Amino acid sequence: MSAQTxxxxxxxxxxPLRVAPDHSVARLHADVAHGAxxxxxxxxxxxxxYFCAGDAPGLGPTSLVDYLGLKRIQVVQTTELGGASYLxxxxxxxxxxxxxxxxxxxVTLAGRPKSEGSSGTKPRNFGDTAPxxxxxxxxxxxxxxxxxxxxxxxxxxxxxxSEQLAWIKVAxxxxxxHNPHALLRNVMTxxxxxxxxxxxxxLRRADCCVVTDGGGAVVVVxxxxxxxxxxxxxxxxxxxxxxxxxxxxxxxxxxSATAWTAPRAFEQAGIGPADIRYASIxxxxxxxxxxxxxxxxxxxxxxxxxxVADGQLISGQGRLAVNTDGGGLCNxxxxxxxxxTKIIEAVRQLRGQAHxxxxxxxxEFALANGIGGFLGSRHGAATLIxxxx
Amino acid sequence: xxxxxxPLVFQDPLQNPENQTFxxxxxxxxxxxxxxxxxxxxxxxxxxxxxxxxxxxTEWRASSGLGEIYTFTRMVRGVETPYLMAYVKxxxxxxxxxxxxxxxxxxxxxxMRVKLGYSASxxxxxxxxxxxx
Numbered sequence: 174m175s176a177q178t179x180x181x182x183x184x185x186x187x188x189p190l191r192v193a194p195d196h197s198v199a200r201l202h203a204d205v206a207h208g209a210x211x212x213x214x215x216x217x218x219x220x221x222x223y224f225c226a227g228d229a230p231g232l233g234p235t236s237l238v239d240y241l242g243l244k245r246i247q248v249v250q251t252t253e254l255g256g257a258s259y260l261x262x263x264x265x266x267x268x269x270x271x272x273x274x275x276x277x278x279x280v281t282l283a284g285r286p287k288s289e290g291s292s293g294t295k296p297r298n299f300g301d302t303a304p305x306x307x308x309x310x311x312x313x314x315x316x317x318x319x320x321x322x323x324x325x326x327x328x329x330x331x332x333x334x335s336e337q338l339a340w341i342k343v344a345x346x347x348x349x350x351h352n353p354h355a356l357l358r359n360v361m362t363x364x365x366x367x368x369x370x371x372x373x374x375x376l377r378r379a380d381c382c383v384v385t386d387g388g389g390a391v392v393v394v395x396x397x398x399x400x401x402x403x404x405x406x407x408x409x410x411x412x413x414x415x416x417x418x419x420x421x422x423x424x425x426x427x428x429s430a431t432a433w434t435a436p437r438a439f440e441q442a443g444i445g446p447a448d449i450r451y452a453s454i455x456x457x458x459x460x461x462x463x464x465x466x467x468x469x470x471x472x473x474x475x476x477x478x479x480x481v482a483d484g485q486l487i488s489g490q491g492r493l494a495v496n497t498d499g500g501g502l503c504n505x506x507x508x509x510x511x512x513x514t515k516i517i518e519a520v521r522q523l524r525g526q527a528h529x530x531x532x533x534x535x536x537e538f539a540l541a542n543g544i545g546g547f548l549g550s551r552h553g554a555a556t557l558i559x560x561x562x
Numbered sequence: 563x564x565x566x567x568x569p570l571v572f573q574d575p576l577q578n579p580e581n582q583t584f585x586x587x588x589x590x591x592x593x594x595x596x597x598x599x600x601x602x603x604x605x606x607x608x609x610x611x612x613x614x615x616x617x618x619x620t621e622w623r624a625s626s627g628l629g630e631i632y633t634f635t636r637m638v639r640g641v642e643t644p645y646l647m648a649y650v651k652x653x654x655x656x657x658x659x660x661x662x663x664x665x666x667x668x669x670x671x672x673x674m675r676v677k678l679g680y681s682a683s684x685x686x687x688x689x690x691x692x693x694x695x
Contacts, residue, residue, distance in 0.1 A: 294640025301576055308607040311572040311689055312661055313637075318647045321635035329633070329672045372639040373647075421605035421613035422595075422656035424649055426633060549649075550659065 180267035180278075181399035182407045182559065184213025184392030185517045187498075191356045191505060193386035194288040198230045199240055201283030201388045206241055209390035214402045215277060217241060220392075222248035222278035224266055226258035228388075228508040229281070237281070248275040254414060254553025255545020256455065256510035258282075259391070261555040263516060264412025266393040276395040283388025284508025291384055291509060293317045294372060305550065316457065317381070319549030321373035323426045324460035328375060330427055330475065335375055337478030338459040339366035342379050342502050344486035345456060349499025351528040356383045357503040380459040382501035382511065389513035391520070405524045410538075411442035411558035418551035429544055430554035431468035438556035439470075444538055446470040451522045451533045452493060453515035453541040456500040457548075462486075465542050466493075469556070488531040497522065497531035512543035516557065523561040537561055563636065563667040570643040570661075572683040581608055583622045589688045593625040593678055595656055606658045627678030628653050628695065636667055650676055650692050661691045669694075 186208030188201060196204070202225075210216055220243050223234050230236055234249045248269045252261045259280055266278035293316040299306070327333045343363055349355035361379065369379035399406055417430035439445055446469060454462045454469075463477035471493060472480040485491035498504045498518040501511040519539040521527045539559050546552035577585050587594045596608040600617035611618050634648035646662040663679055664670050676692040683689050 292640055294637070304578075304609070305607055307576050307578050307581060309659055311575045311683065312647060312659055313641075313645070314647075314659065315637075317640070318635050318637050321637075322633040322647065322649060325635055325672065326633040370639055371636075373635040373637045376635075378639075419607075419657070419659075421603075421609075422607075422658065424632060424651075424657035426649075 178271040179396055179408045179410065180270040180393050181396055182263065182391055182409065182520050183394040183399050183402050183404055184209040184215065185520045186212050187389045187505065187514055187517050188283070188387035188507065189354050190387050191354065191385040192287050193285050196285065198283055198285060199237065201285065202229065202237055202281045203241060205283055205388045205390035206279055206281050209392045210279070213392045213394070213404060215392060217243055219277045220279045221245045222266060222269060222275035224250045224262035224278060224280040226251060226282070227253050228284045228510055248278065254555060256457065256512045257414070257543030257545035257553045257555040258510070259512040259516060260412065260541055260543045260557040261414040263391060263393055263409055263557055264414070267409040267412065270393065270395050276398055278393040279390065280393065281388065281390040282508055282510055282513040284510070285386035286509050287384050287386045293381055309550065314547065314550060316547060317373040317376065319547040320458040320460055321376045322549045323464065324375050326426045327460065327464065331478065333463065333478040335367060336363055337482050338380055338463065339363040340481045340483065341456065341459040341462045341486060342366045344484060344491070345496055345500040345502040347487045348497045348531050349503035351530045352499045352504055355499040355504040356385055376458060376460070382457050382506045383503065384509065385505050385507050387505060387507035389507065389517050391513070391516055406562045407520050407523045408560045408562055409557070410560045411438035412555065413437035414553065414555040416551065416553050426549060428474065429464050429468050429548060430552060431465050431542055431544065431556060434554050434556040435469045438558050442538070442558040442560070448538050449540045450494065451497070451519065451536055451539045452495050453519045454495050455511050455515060455543045456496055456502045457506070457511060457544065459502070461544055461548060462495070465544065469540070469542060488533060494531070494533045497527050510545065512545065512555070515541040515543055519559055523559055565663070565665055565667060566644050568643065569663060569681065570645045572681060572689045574683045574685050574687055575689060580610055584608055585687065587624065588690050591680065593627055593690050594622045595625050595654060596620045597623045604654050604656050606656045626653050629676060631670070631672050631674045631676060632657050633672060634662060634670060646670060648692065663691050663693045
């Protein structure tokens with residue numbers, strides 16, 4: 174990504190609804206597409222690239238490009254990394270723009286798991302043909318038990334405690350109180366989290382993200398286009414994605430694929446963890462945040478518990494402001510995929526458009542990190558670094 | 563915490579043609595691993611091509627059925643019947659996703675020695691589980 178063609182995130186939009194039983198999934202995609210284009214000062218007639226993932230209905234882009242009426246599409250991409258997909262989409266859109274293949278890329282996410290009765294305690298159906306299904310479906314691998322086994326191992330190896338995990342939820346709840354759209358707006362204490370019922374130990378209900386309908390979208394544009402628009406310029410300066418699984422039975426649940434993606438993204442951006450004061454960290458569960466913070470290099474492996482304790486992730490109070498919208502743990506986790514809202518809040522922070530109570534002053538860089546799929550079996554990860562110019 | 567009165571009955575495992583040996587031997591009381599002759603390493607879940615080196619020189623070998631708990635969780639809410647899920651590291655060095663059957667759930671811990679056991683699925687296929695040694 175050369176400086177001359179460094180793509181910018183020009184438009185963002187988060188659907189205000191958290192429960193949308195009377196909206197189709199396609200309509201939610203349309204709501205967020207138009208919202209992000211409006212935010213950028215563009216229209217659907219400007220879009221020449223479209224990105225979506227497995228939440229898109231029908232044949233994905235084939236269905237939605239037609240539905241949305243996008244008539245100038247030259248680049249179509251459907252990277253599927255679960256909830257981390259959209260961070261990858263932004264980086265791939267920036268690369269396509271740098272290569273001269275398109276100028277205005279639209280990325281959308283939407284779904285309504287809340288209205289459809291989704292729960293993290295139920296197995297997800299990824300179809301019969303996934304090669305792992307034969308050896309895992311009958312054991313009922315679910316988000317809850319998969320992430321819980323990571324937390325159990327982390328506690329065993331490093332002495333991480335439930336109190337430390339609870340601090341992550343507490344920080345998100347402090348931020349969510351200022352977000353009028355957040356599903357959970359009550360400030361929680363560590364004791365509140367510990368008092369919530371155990372679901373899959375060591376994880377309790379409060380260690381889990383919310384289930385919400387809705388969605389979000391971003392618009393990534395060529396710098397020449399960005400300069401003609403109204404929003405503050407936010408450049409895409411680094412992105413790396415990867416996948417980690419059970420490694421053929423050499424299972425190691427102590428780190429995520431972020432341990433591989435973060436160094437590459439930081440190298441592209443020419444900075445390190447010490448340069449980051451705001452980070453959007455995928456918070457499907459509290460343990461997800463803790464492991465990513467270690468893998469991103471904000472602290473040494475095994476020190477995540479100490480890093481997050483005592484409000485250290487609360488904006489204006491702690492050492493690193495994380496998920497100032499309230500995150501997936503309290504605000505929003507549309508379509509069971511949290512990557513999009515991670516990008517959106519990071520862009521708000523860089524623009525200076527976060528809520529005044531949680532805005533980090535004078536940011537130059539922000540990071541968004543995603544984990545999609547199941548941390549305890551196989552997951553995708555993507556690290557995205559953005560810069561205010 | 564003690565085990566539920568009636569343990570969970572597994573749904574019938576989906577079985578692919580290339581893994582008939584795994585399921586037939588499971589019925590006979592064994593956990594089969596795929597072993598690669600090229601890199602002399604076993605793997606799970608089983609594949610025709612070794613995930614460690616890419617060779618197609620893989621063959622079935624019986625595991626000892628002995629190992630230790632790498633990690634586990636007690637799934638107690640949001641399910642009809644609570645269950646213990648675990649990763650067990652077999653003595654052959656391969657870690658596998660499975661369930662545990664134990665009378666005293668509070669005694670289960672990481673590092674605990676376990677041995678192979680069985681639990682019949684809805685239609686009688688033996689699904690491998692592990693229990694304290």
